[in-house]
Amino acid sequence: MARLGMVPPLITVSIVKSISFSVYESSKRTLLHQPLLPFRSESLPSYAALCFLSGAASGAFIALLSCPFELVKVQKQLEQLLARSGAFRGSPLAHRAAATVPGSPVAQRAAPLSPVSGGPHTASSWQAAKDLYKLRGIRGLYIGLGSHTIRDSLGTGLYFCAYETTKRLLSSPESPPGPLTHFFAGGVCGVVSWLLIFPVDLVKSVIQRDALVPGDRVQHRGFFHCLTDIYCRQGPGALYRGISVSLLRAFPIHSLNFLVYEGVLSYIRRSDSVE
Secondary structure, eight states: OHHHHHHHHHHHHHHHHHHHHHHHHHHHHHHHTOTTSOOOTTSHHHHHHHHHHHHHHHHHHHHHHHHHHHHHHHHHHHHHHHHHHTOOOSOTTGGGGGGGSTTOHHHHOOOOOOOOSSSOOOOOHHHHHHHHHHHHOGGGGGTTHHHHHHHHHHHHHHHHHHHHHHHHHTOOSSSOOOHHHHHHHHHHHHHHHHHHHHHHHHHHHHHHHHHTSOGGGOOOSSHHHHHHHHHHHHOGGGGGTTHHHHHHHHHHHHHHHHHHHHHHHHHHHHHHHHO
């Protein structure tokens, strides 16, 4: 049964990744051939800027698709926390009581929580999404879209920029990049993007958490207010709490991600040339 529960996330991640890479490549080709823009692929700074903007465009587009999924994930984390604390009573809108739980990890960092064993059952992700829609309409599924777009635009822009820059620095016209270069560059871009975007991801999760509780408990007025509030009250270390786990996962995951991507892309290009 646990394996069956992995199927929907795997399908969703696969679709989102495919769209992300497609929008990135399309944006890069479009920007590169704009006569009014000074992008040149032979210049590394110019090419890095091109990759960043193309990645940012991809991230902004993906944010429109992934925001409802991540909002439901935050709500599920809150419900699981309530179930652990004994405050959860099976209500489909249990998130309304989430702010009463002291020390919420979602407020500090939206870290994954393990399912509650032996306790009350929380609603499924599909049921949670339907409850949000019934309560707030289609706009309810896009709570925190602004902060989500900031995170995905910056994060995806840095992600592709770091990958393409590292790949170019490790190769040359006489020695084109191979699988080892793709593997290493993918790991570097995963680590670099997480280091720079981690505080933004934290703020995004806190803003969504705030929006899922009753209006009189909302603590932050917007992205920058939330960011400065966390920094001033808890110090700069709070913005990176829990980052070690993300960094440990980032290198191998994104190394394999780009290794597979470049391999598939190379296969498609060879197939097209044969035809």
